[in-house]
Amino acid sequence: MRLLRCLPLLALTCCAPLHAQQGTDAGAGAVQVVEINGLSDPDERRYRDLVKGMAFFEQYHHLAPQATLRYRILPRLPKVAAQGTVLTLRGANGSTVLPLAPDMSFTVERDSKLYEENATVSSNRKDRSFAWFPEVRTPGLPAHMRRLGDLRLECEVNRGADLARGLKTPSWYALNAASDLCLDRKQGWWLYAERPVFSATLVHGARRQVLFSSHYYGRPLPPLIFSFYDFYPLLMDRTVWIHISDASWPDDTLIELEYMDEAPLASAAH
Template identity: 40%
Template sequence: MSRLMRATLPMLLAAATAAVCAQSPPAAEVQQVTVTGAARHSVEKSFRKMMHGMDFFEQAKAGLAPQAVLRFKLLPRKPGTDMDHIVLEVIGSSFDYKVPVAPDHTFVLERNRLAMDEDAVVSPNRRRLSMTWRTDIRSPGLPPGTRRLGDLRLECLVGLEADLVSNSNPLALIADLFADSRRYCERKDAKYLFFAERPLFSVTLVAGERREVLPVDQLYAGASDDPGLKQDLPYCDCEVLVDRTYFLPLGDRSWPDDTRVEFEYMDDRP
């Protein structure tokens, strides 16, 4: 990466963060979800659709990530969202029960026939648009600071099948993303947002002797290549995590599923 780019990246991230904070309202107070009232105001998801995503994972994992394990993950969307005291519940018309959330904000869903029959929702005690959801699919044995491309390909597919991506701009020309998620995730230019653990400096693909650093327009929600980012952010579930986001060439099969995705973080830099 050039010396000019190294100098420019912190300014780019600062501008993106400022745009987010300028538009985002203060975080809503934590509100306990109840069946009778607040559920419709929460950032809930359909239990049935999440089960559909789990079924798809079981069908597709052999071809993409045979050793991988599926969890779901909660991520902040608004400044100040409390991610450490989340009460997550499955709520039907005649029952509710809590789902344990791990310290890394991931969880698993157990299959439940009554929840399917009653079209239950999976509901955290947070208001609508304060959080977003993703799948977290990982094969064992990877070094720290790396992911496996096949796992991430499967995250895109399962995430869309489970209807986890939230609040897309209705005017954006991505209707086919929801109409045919498999075809969308197989595009070379698929704009499915992934989130790293910490603010990113660079992302590198490694397959054997082949190494390629992702261009900067594949990082930070495309901020370097989007003059309308400030207007688009309210429709992106990356509002407070812009500096952790990246796109991948999911449909480029010249990169095999065992390709290693290596992260260099901002706080790794001297």
């Protein structure tokens, strides 16, 4: 019964947690290489899906007018090494190495030829090695703060790019085609923090709301289906479920994160 009650939540969270900056400089510095790929099942995504995500970013940019978009990958399995990871844009007539930032983020340029060729962005790691997600960031925020409108825009980008893995039921595909799952329903979005999270607080002016324990470690979902999702197992302690469709919190609401390695210091201060 619990799984049945969670189906509406699954419709959105299965598509949850990306960052893709637009513009002609997105692929600057790319290097043409000879294609050598020894993996039969690389962790990869379709180039056209990334471009669709960029289109959704433009369509819903009002949610975060100053923000930029990058796509990002994070290791989701203990034995997956971030060091040495290479992303390659593979088309019908060759391949190009994509510059990967220290935070494992990257961008792509729009290219109609690559789009028609159904090119892929492939890693040199096996399938399901990474969580792929869009990361939208408004500049100028403190490192421990995220903006609610940015997360709402991330959700919209993922509606277009369909990057995140999950238990995607037929109802999800039907709802995604017929409505805006990010805002039209009482649903949420996975926030991936930089480190294990102790607590998260919504802040808008004098209004503050500390999120309950049910918002952390994938808890809105039944544990028996955790393995379908990108946060499992390595990113669970960095995952926070944010109720982005709650219109009582405006787009400029901030999410204040307190990390596990900071919690003892905060307790001592009190």
